[in-house]
Amino acid sequence: MDNCRCSFCINQDTMQKDLDTFEIPQDIQASSVEETADGLKIRWSGTDGHESFYPWDFLNFYLENDRRQPEAVRLENFGSDGPKSVRLSYEDFYPGHNELRGEEADRVVGRLTGLIARHGLAFIDNVPTSSAEPTQKLLEKIAFIRETHYGGFYDFIPDLAMADTAYTNIALPAHTDNTYFSDPAGLQAFHMLSHTGAPEGSASTVDLGGQSLLVDGFHAAEILRREDAEAFEVLCAVKLPWHASGNRGITIAPHKRYPVLELASEEDGGSGGAGQLHRVRWNTADRGVVPFSGDGDGKTSPEAWYAAARKFDGILRRKDVEYWVQLKPGTLLVFDNWRVLHGRAAFTGVRRMCGGYINRDDYISRWRNTNFSRQEIMDRIVG
Numbered sequence: 001m002d003n004c005r006c007s008f009c010i011n012q013d014t015m016q017k018d019l020d021t022f023e024i025p026q027d028i029q030a031s032s033v034e035e036t037a038d039g040l041k042i043r044w045s046g047t048d049g050h051e052s053f054y055p056w057d058f059l060n061f062y063l064e065n066d067r068r069q070p071e072a073v074r075l076e077n078f079g080s081d082g083p084k085s086v087r088l089s090y091e092d093f094y095p096g097h098n099e100l101r102g103e104e105a106d107r108v109v110g111r112l113t114g115l116i117a118r119h120g121l122a123f124i125d126n127v128p129t130s131s132a133e134p135t136q137k138l139l140e141k142i143a144f145i146r147e148t149h150y151g152g153f154y155d156f157i158p159d160l161a162m163a164d165t166a167y168t169n170i171a172l173p174a175h176t177d178n179t180y181f182s183d184p185a186g187l188q189a190f191h192m193l194s195h196t197g198a199p200e201g202s203a204s205t206v207d208l209g210g211q212s213l214l215v216d217g218f219h220a221a222e223i224l225r226r227e228d229a230e231a232f233e234v235l236c237a238v239k240l241p242w243h244a245s246g247n248r249g250i251t252i253a254p255h256k257r258y259p260v261l262e263l264a265s266e267e268d269g270g271s272g273g274a275g276q277l278h279r280v281r282w283n284t285a286d287r288g289v290v291p292f293s294g295d296g297d298g299k300t301s302p303e304a305w306y307a308a309a310r311k312f313d314g315i316l317r318r319k320d321v322e323y324w325v326q327l328k329p330g331t332l333l334v335f336d337n338w339r340v341l342h343g344r345a346a347f348t349g350v351r352r353m354c355g356g357y358i359n360r361d362d363y364i365s366r367w368r369n370t371n372f373s374r375q376e377i378m379d380r381i382v383g
């Protein structure tokens with residue numbers, strides 16, 4: 001009876017449970033069960049004749065397929081060529097300079113989030129570059145931008161105002177951001193608004209560097225699983241401390257230790273079911289001390305972790321795994337920070353970058369609501 005779907009038990013406006021679970025007698029029994037074409041009608045003993053109706057669809061789903069994120073995505077991994085057909089244009093959101101709204105806008109956001117969910121990233125071309133505002137407005141079509149200790153939406157030219165190497169012009173190896181949060185940002189986006197040679201703009205003739213590096217972490221992890229299943233298991237098993245402490249008065253660390261690779265469990269369901277890659281945390285700069293205490297049999301010793309991590313690092317740096325792309329003013333890149341690692345080559349000159357983070361849950365909610373019908377979502381998520 002706790003799962004009764006009736007309008008007395010579930011508030012139809014908020015879809016929250018109105019029923020007080022603990023008012024249900026502990027020894028409750030079905031006093032009658034009636035099968036209909038659409039589902040089961042159950043009358044309960046010990047109540048004032050409360051009657052519940054459970055559609056077959058509901059019963060089948062929860063009996064056979066009890067998953068919390070059940071929408072299937074066929075993931076497509078990418079290597080050095082990058083994913084195919086993952087480009088949208090600013091005009092898709094602003095045809096003839098008119099901003100789409102309501103369902104029309106949702107359809108385009110559905111395409112954008114659908115591409116990211118499947119391929120891990122998407123580009124939006126022809127975004128205005130005269131200011132950062134159009135980029136911010138585009139991102140906010142997915143969901144609100146996440147604030148962190150670095151701020152919210154950013155628009156900056158490298159200096160060490162914030163103590164993090166992202167704010168310099170040196171090369172950065174492939175990494176995921178926010179390894180130090182309990183809940184790393186789900187999406188990250190950046191848009192290079194301009195790149196000019198210092199001191200006077202002579203950009204077009206010189207190679208200023210700064211190519212962006214993107215690596216499909218799921219693809220790399222699957223290669224590791226194929227080539228060295230034990231190393232893969234070590235990266236799933238050894239839980240590491242992560243932290244962000246470069247700014248005075250701020251020391252961020254997840255509420256518990258997290259491994260480099262996290263897999264979906266039976267209950268999580270999701271795209272590929274149990275064993276499917278779910279999240280990658282990889283930023284050795286923000287990693288703490290590898291725990292000395294393994295599981296005692298040497299399988300998760302620090303030596304085993306370093307050996308496995310070295311193999312993974314080697315795969316991440318393979319020519320056929322690294323996807324290099326030169327970002328140009330006008331192109332906004334949005335990618336799944338739980339899956340895709342990013343980095344860049346060193347550059348000269350002055351770059352103006354803008355971008356931001358979006359929470360994973362808010363991105364997935366938006367994706368779900370722009371790619372599935374209200375009914376499907378209600379059936380699968382709310383129950």
Ligand SMILES: [Fe+2]
Pocket residue numbers: 166175176177342
């Ligand atoms: Fe980063």
Ligand SMILES: [Zn+2]
Pocket residue numbers: 004005006007008009010050051052
């Ligand atoms: Zn009820």
